[in-house]
Amino acid sequence: xxxxxxxxxxxxxxxxxxxxxxxxxxxxxxxxxxxxxxxxxxxxxxxxxxxxxxxxxxxxxxxxxxxxxxxxxxxxxxxxxxxxxxxxxxxxxxxxxxxxxxxxxxxxxxxxxxxxxxxxxxxxxxxxxxxxxxxxxxxxxxxxxxxxxxxxxxxxxxxxxxxxxxxxxxxxxxxxxxxxxxxxxxxxxxxxxxxxxxxxxxxxxxxxxxxxxxxxxxxxxxxxxxxxxxxxxxxxxxxxxxxxxxxxxxxxxxxxxxxxxxxxxxxxxxxxxxxxxxxxxxxxxxxxxxxxxxxxxxxxxxxxxxxxxxxxxxxxxxxxxxxxxxxxxxxxxxxxxxxxxxxxxxxxxxxxxxxxxxxxxxxxxxxxxxxxxxxxxxxxxxxxxxxxxxxxxxxxxxxxx
Amino acid sequence: xxxxxxxxxxxxxxxxxxxxxxxxxxxxxxxxxxxxxxxxxxxxxxxxxxxxxxxxxxxxxxxxxxxxxxxxxxxxxxxxxxxxxxxxxxxxxxxxxxxxxxxxxxxxxxxxxxxxxxxxxxxxxxxxxxxxxxxxxxxxxxxxxxxxxxxxxxxxxxxxxxxxxxxxxxxxxxxxxxxxxxxxxxxxxxxxxxxxxxxxxxxxxxxxxxxxxxxxxxxxxxxxxx
Ligand SMILES: Nc1ncnc2c1ncn2[C@@H]1O[C@H](COP(=O)(O)OP(=O)(O)O)[C@@H](O)[C@H]1O
Ligand SMILES: [Mg+2]
Numbered sequence: 001x002x003x004x005x006x007x008x009x010x011x012x013x014x015x016x017x018x019x020x021x022x023x024x025x026x027x028x029x030x031x032x033x034x035x036x037x038x039x040x041x042x043x044x045x046x047x048x049x050x051x052x053x054x055x056x057x058x059x060x061x062x063x064x065x066x067x068x069x070x071x072x073x074x075x076x077x078x079x080x081x082x083x084x085x086x087x088x089x090x091x092x093x094x095x096x097x098x099x100x101x102x103x104x105x106x107x108x109x110x111x112x113x114x115x116x117x118x119x120x121x122x123x124x125x126x127x128x129x130x131x132x133x134x135x136x137x138x139x140x141x142x143x144x145x146x147x148x149x150x151x152x153x154x155x156x157x158x159x160x161x162x163x164x165x166x167x168x169x170x171x172x173x174x175x176x177x178x179x180x181x182x183x184x185x186x187x188x189x190x191x192x193x194x195x196x197x198x199x200x201x202x203x204x205x206x207x208x209x210x211x212x213x214x215x216x217x218x219x220x221x222x223x224x225x226x227x228x229x230x231x232x233x234x235x236x237x238x239x240x241x242x243x244x245x246x247x248x249x250x251x252x253x254x255x256x257x258x259x260x261x262x263x264x265x266x267x268x269x270x271x272x273x274x275x276x277x278x279x280x281x282x283x284x285x286x287x288x289x290x291x292x293x294x295x296x297x298x299x300x301x302x303x304x305x306x307x308x309x310x311x312x313x314x315x316x317x318x319x320x321x322x323x324x325x326x327x328x329x330x331x332x333x334x335x336x337x338x339x340x341x342x343x344x345x346x347x348x349x350x351x352x353x354x355x356x357x358x359x360x361x362x363x364x365x366x367x368x369x370x371x372x373x374x375x376x377x378x379x380x381x382x383x384x385x386x387x388x389x390x391x392x393x394x395x396x397x398x399x400x401x
Numbered sequence: 402x403x404x405x406x407x408x409x410x411x412x413x414x415x416x417x418x419x420x421x422x423x424x425x426x427x428x429x430x431x432x433x434x435x436x437x438x439x440x441x442x443x444x445x446x447x448x449x450x451x452x453x454x455x456x457x458x459x460x461x462x463x464x465x466x467x468x469x470x471x472x473x474x475x476x477x478x479x480x481x482x483x484x485x486x487x488x489x490x491x492x493x494x495x496x497x498x499x500x501x502x503x504x505x506x507x508x509x510x511x512x513x514x515x516x517x518x519x520x521x522x523x524x525x526x527x528x529x530x531x532x533x534x535x536x537x538x539x540x541x542x543x544x545x546x547x548x549x550x551x552x553x554x555x556x557x558x559x560x561x562x563x564x565x566x567x568x569x570x571x572x573x574x575x576x577x578x579x580x581x582x583x584x585x586x587x588x589x590x591x592x593x594x595x596x597x598x599x600x601x602x603x604x605x606x607x608x609x610x611x612x613x614x615x616x617x618x619x620x621x622x623x624x625x626x627x
Contacts, residue, residue, distance in 0.1 A: 005510055016498055311494045314455055315555070316483020316511040318476055394482075395456040398494070 036345025330382025338374025
């Protein structure tokens with residue numbers, strides 16, 4: 001008996017028990033669709049996060065104080081360090097910008113808003129990849145003159161003024177108990193972020209920040225943006241740390257640590273990968289349950305069709321003929337289930353993608369995997385019932401009622 | 402072409418065992434038309450199942466066309482059932498979800514006959530049994546006599562050496578039964594070897610040789626006087 005013949009027989013058997021076959025497939029449909037959905041959404045989230053993180057600049061590195069280290073005042077980062085690094089690593093370093101963020105409030109005539117103030121140089125717009133949509137960014141005069149000038153994001157602008165073209169307006173900036181009037185010199189486009197939530201950030205000259213927050217010329221950290229021609233940012237980073245340590249007289253004491261977007265991407269990817277794997281494993285359990293359903297229905301089918309098996313054997317069917325017939329029936333049920341499950345998986349993926357606001361498509365890999373998986377389930381859980389059918393004694397089977 | 406020697410069959414074991422055949426000997430040559438008669442429980446079906454390679458004898462020899470059947474493997478027995486034997490059951494044993502022609506094709510599927518060839522041969526043999534206008538009917542849409550004709554067509558289609566029929570008219574009214582018997586007569590006239598089990602003497606008298614069974618033993622073996 002050839003395979004085509006066996007498929008025809010199995011389609012007939014499945015078709016004549018439509019409801020039962022569909023109910024049996026249900027387990028597999030649920031299992032396959034959830035695995036496909038989870039894997040696809042997991043991959044899409046990972047890609048989206050990686051893209052978002054690389055927009056932070058893979059080419060940049062933050063230098064911080066090592067958490068556990070005791071930092072003497074002479075070991076703190078100071079504003080001078082920025083020009084020191086820029087001058088000594090002129091080949092590799094594009095910008096050095098301060099890393100200082102402080103909470104504050106903006107008050108306008110209409111409304112007020114809590115937000116984060118970032119200390120900026122004239123390069124911060126570029127190192128943070130900001131897109132100005134109105135006015136200008138902070139300039140050298142703002143820095144050297146301790147100007148009370150501010151650049152805010154488009155969302156805050158709309159919140160406070162119902163408009164983004166608002167440079168030139170004045171607002172009240174409240175830090176602690178002190179309020180001062182500031183000029184809005186520019187507005188930048190607020191970027192969409194994953195999950196849609198991120199705090200508002202406004203940029204002030206670092207000199208002004210130093211004054212109002214009494215920073216004593218010290219910084220929380222330094223952000224270094226490398227030239228895109230730098231081949232090994234890691235090596236360059238080490239060289240800069242060494243130079244800073246020399247400057248602070250604590251060479252080799254490891255009081256500074258670094259952090260780059262690359263590190264973050266790696267951490268996030270690994271974590272997400274593990275979460276996806278874990279949820280997939282749980283979904284895979286439903287596949288096993290689905291497989292057991294297939295086995296159960298095949299056992300029922302073998303019992304019900306014992307007489308048919310007897311007739312086929314009486315007419316000359318071999319062990320292998322009956323084995324193939326029932327195995328193919330199990331595989332056909334599983335593949336149809338896997339196919340329907342994949343379709344649902346695709347639908348759930350696109351719905352999930354819309355809800356999560358990420359670009360999620362079902363990958364060919366996960367579809368191929370789903371088909372291979374369901375075929376294997378069909379074979380694995382079909383072998384026992386098929387063997388049971390195939391080794392029936394012809395006369396015993398014929399006597400069966 | 403067919404010889405049984407000291408054939409015995411015991412069902413079960415120990416105290417509840419039943420000795421259905423107690424040592425049977427006979428030979429049937431090609432082209433014979435034989436009926437097996439005897440009261441219910443005399444071992445007729447048991448013998449037929451062994452002759453049909455559906456069951457194995459407990460003891461003794463069964464030689465079909467020089468093949469010692471009792472030594473064959475399950476796989477080889479399937480081939481013998483497929484190619485050498487056409488079995489007709491009292492209860493037809495058609496697959497209920499398949500049309501007449503599909504039922505007839507079944508034995509050819511296991512013989513590896515191609516699709517077109519199967520269709521052609523099935524149609525020919527259905528025509529031969531007088532069912533050319535019932536080929537696409539399912540068993541539920543056929544009368545008892547018609548069902549048995551489909552079963553006979555199925556038994557014939559691989560051109561077996563021998564036709565074995567276990568009470569083929571047992572479930573039929575006398576008119577249909579007559580039709581089936583006429584069909585067997587024609588087949589034998591064309592040279593087919595046929596063995597029919599029956600417990601009706603009228604049917605047995607139609608054949609050419611009667612084997613009379615009683616209590617697991619062959620008690621008489623006689624030619625029918627014409
Ligand atoms: N599968 C079986 N298990 C046990 N005993 C059986 C079985 N089949 C038949 N028998 C017994 O064997 C004897 C012969 O039965 P059978 O060959 O069917 O007789 P017949 O066909 O002549 O009516 C009977 O006593 C019957 O009860
Ligand atoms: Mg009987």
